[in-house]
Amino acid sequence: MSSLVAPSRSWRSSSEDPPVSASEQPTVRASAARDEDREAVDRLGLAFAAGDEAAVREAYERWSALVHTIALRSLGTVAEAEEVTQQVFVDAWRSRHRFDPSRARLPAWLVGITRHAVADAHERRARDRRLSGAVPPVRESVGAADDRVVDRVLVADELARLGDPQRTILRLAFYDDLTHDQIATRLDLPLGTVKSHLRRSLARLRTRWEVDGALR
């Protein structure tokens, strides 16, 4: 089943690892938790494509916050974000025959639909404004589904999926600006453990962003 998912992009780093000494470099590989997660996503994609109604609910539970947050950050109002969220899942389900689980992960496909829905909402907004001559209530600093918005939300999503201590370690590095040394002291963990967690977690965020943000 895992062969169905975005095959080569995910773990490309393993073939390009620099030849460092064995004692310095832990093996690059997916953790069991991440493998399970990928398999669960694969299974859900297959069920969705096959028309299993439970899969819509499952997909909604997993990714509605992702879709909603992209829409909210791009459009700026809760009402429009909710409308887009509803539209994305309705459209996704109705056009599920166009979803090919052997070519894309379900979240990547949903993000692609979200980009279009957000762009449509921006167009609708501009048209309404032209028709009414009204001044826009929200200052539009954000473009149509700004790529950075999508990227940030994808990274936030993956960050939230990290278990501890990885999440705590990463948060201390990102938001408290602690060095790996300080983190090791603070959490009473070996230095090598902290470094290894930082490397693997950052690689994981990068992979998620590259894989699920790829469909434009």
Place this chain on the structure above:
Amino acid sequence: MRSGDEHVDDETLTLLALGEDITADDRAHVAACARCTAELDALADVTDLARSAGDLVAPAPHVWDAVAAELGLGAQARPTTSTAKAGTATATSTTTSTATTPPARRAGSSDSPGAEVVPLAPRRRGRWGWVAAGAAAGLLVGAAVTWGLVDRTPATDVVATATLDPLPGWDAIGSAEVEEHRDGSRVLVVDLDGDVDSQGFREVWLLRPDVSGLVSLGTLEGSSGRFDLPAGLDLHEFSVVDVSEEQFDGNPAHSGDSIVRGPLRA
């Protein structure tokens, strides 16, 4: 650490991307090397994204109702409520305890902008409940809670996890999870990461916390393994996961040379 034409290793690039200082040697290599510069750029980009990522915002419950109504979905496709979901949250996305849980948790709660997830009872028939604190008006749901509640794998629950820390002399880390399947069977999933010299072989054990007794679960080939847990085995009693280095000496007892070890926590 690094010699000749070798690239700067990924850990060093990661530290550099996070804004830490590295040796002048490494800096000089990165500046002159296209591959290392490209890697660094990508990692720095992810770091920037993460630093400005913010938390996810879940849609209000009525949005799902509208989706279900528009699609004419049956009752079986309705999402369960938060309270119903709380009991089946998987552990992979919530909290994995370390041997040093108190400082880790303290650190996590002090800086976490989102809601915190706190285990309720230690363990209740292999599952546990979670309580979310600090969610603003139920709308700004901290990402941790969002995923804690919604990330459910249908057939399996992770009922306990362990972070495996290296013992003196070893440079490896690992993790372990106990999966409980619908039929009640349990599997210990062990995952080892690091440089482990393999002159002999590795064996996975469950120990009593005071090391007064132990159960062998089998040999670990490679860095990951799944071990069926005997039905009667009490994980409260044998609650510590241990991976040892064993020699082909014909002696089935624990060699006393443990590579990593860590307590299972619900």
